[in-house]
Amino acid sequence: MFSKSKINEPGPKQAEATPTAAPMASSAPAAPASDYKPSAPKAKPPASLLSSDLHITGNLKTSGDIQVEGTVEGDIRAHLLTVGETATIKGEVIADDVVVNGRVVGRVRGLKVRLTATARVEGDIIHKTIAIESGAHFEGSVQRQDDPLTPGGKKAAPASAPAPSAAVKAATAAAKAEG
Numbered sequence: 001m002f003s004k005s006k007i008n009e010p011g012p013k014q015a016e017a018t019p020t021a022a023p024m025a026s027s028a029p030a031a032p033a034s035d036y037k038p039s040a041p042k043a044k045p046p047a048s049l050l051s052s053d054l055h056i057t058g059n060l061k062t063s064g065d066i067q068v069e070g071t072v073e074g075d076i077r078a079h080l081l082t083v084g085e086t087a088t089i090k091g092e093v094i095a096d097d098v099v100v101n102g103r104v105v106g107r108v109r110g111l112k113v114r115l116t117a118t119a120r121v122e123g124d125i126i127h128k129t130i131a132i133e134s135g136a137h138f139e140g141s142v143q144r145q146d147d148p149l150t151p152g153g154k155k156a157a158p159a160s161a162p163a164p165s166a167a168v169k170a171a172t173a174a175a176k177a178e179g
Contacts (some may be wrong), residue, residue, distance in 0.1 A: 051088045059091070068102075081110075085118050093151055100136075109148045 047065035050056065054070035061077045066074070069084040074091045081095040087102035098110035100119040113127040117135035124140045126148040132138065 002026075047082070052084070062146070075106075082118075096149070111148065 003169070006046040012129070045064055047067045048062065050066065050068045050070045050072065052069040055073075056070070057073045059074040059076070060066065060072065063078040064080055065082070066076065066078045067082040067084060068087040068089060070086075070124060071088045072091065074084055075094070076089060076091065077094045079095060080097040081093060083089060083098075083100045083102045084095075084103060085101045088105070089103070090105045092107045092109070093104060094109045096107055096111045098113045099116065100108070100114065100121060101116045102118070104123065106123045108123060108125045109127075110125075111128045113125055113130045113135040115121060115130075115132045115138060117133045119133075119136040119138070121136075121138045122140060125138075125142045126145055128144065128146065130142065130144075
């Protein structure tokens with residue numbers, strides 16, 4: 001009933017099954033590969049550049065970087081703000097990093113504030129860290145805060161305020177015990 005030659009010879013069913021099985025096997029890994037796209041690190045966009053012939057009246061806000069070479073009359077909020085040598089800013093500046101090469105008339109708030117030798121700042125500086133190069137012109141007050149980016153940020157002194165009141169209570173209790 002059965003012959004050896006028929007078993008070893010590929011029949012039409014086996015020939016059809018082999019090509020069908022091969023694409024399935026190759027398409028199974030290919031489907032997840034087409035669905036999976038490795039996430040390349042997103043390139044940080046370049047700083048927005050406000051050229052020296054530009055005059056802006058109004059506030060600027062970005063989560064990115066700004067380099068100002070022109071004039072801005074308004075507040076600026078950014079991640080990194082670079083004030084160029086030819087720039088003038090009249091308003092409040094708030095940024096994680098502030099580098100002043102030009103002129104700022106107004107309050108400066110930053111985690112890291114740097115005034116270069118060509119800087120001219122007329123206003124208060126509220127910072128976490130500050131660097132002022134020789135030759136920089138500065139009129140105003142300097143105040144260190146742990147969180148200078150928020151108005152009324154945490155100051156270093158109030159953190160120790162509860163300790164003296166506890167000491168006063170202890171001294172008062174000791175005086176009552178003696179008397």
